[in-house]
Amino acid sequence: MLRSLGQRSVTGSDEDPRVAELRTAVSRLRRELAAHPAEFPDRAAAEDELAALAAMTSDGTPEIPRLRRSLLLIAGAIGSVSALSQGLSDVRSAVELFGPPPRR
Numbered sequence: 001m002l003r004s005l006g007q008r009s010v011t012g013s014d015e016d017p018r019v020a021e022l023r024t025a026v027s028r029l030r031r032e033l034a035a036h037p038a039e040f041p042d043r044a045a046a047e048d049e050l051a052a053l054a055a056m057t058s059d060g061t062p063e064i065p066r067l068r069r070s071l072l073l074i075a076g077a078i079g080s081v082s083a084l085s086q087g088l089s090d091v092r093s094a095v096e097l098f099g100p101p102p103r104r
Helices: 017-035 043-058 064-078 082-096
Strands: none
Touching (some): 017 082
């Protein structure tokens, strides 16, 4: 787990550790969703948004508003599937590493 937002990874790369954390969480949730046997109405929407998040992590630092939008769409799509709740929570935690939500 990262101790602070400014901490860099120890692998020797210049990659932002927040992006690495997000990539890991998204990858894990995508695998869990693919292995989940039950079909549900918004499964395709969740898969599409997870693919979009995965693409954002490969391009460097993602846009924070887009991250939050994707998180909301994914949560709405799979939020009631309890078997995926830990993976969803991990993605949410990784998105929160980029800063708190904007005030309204």
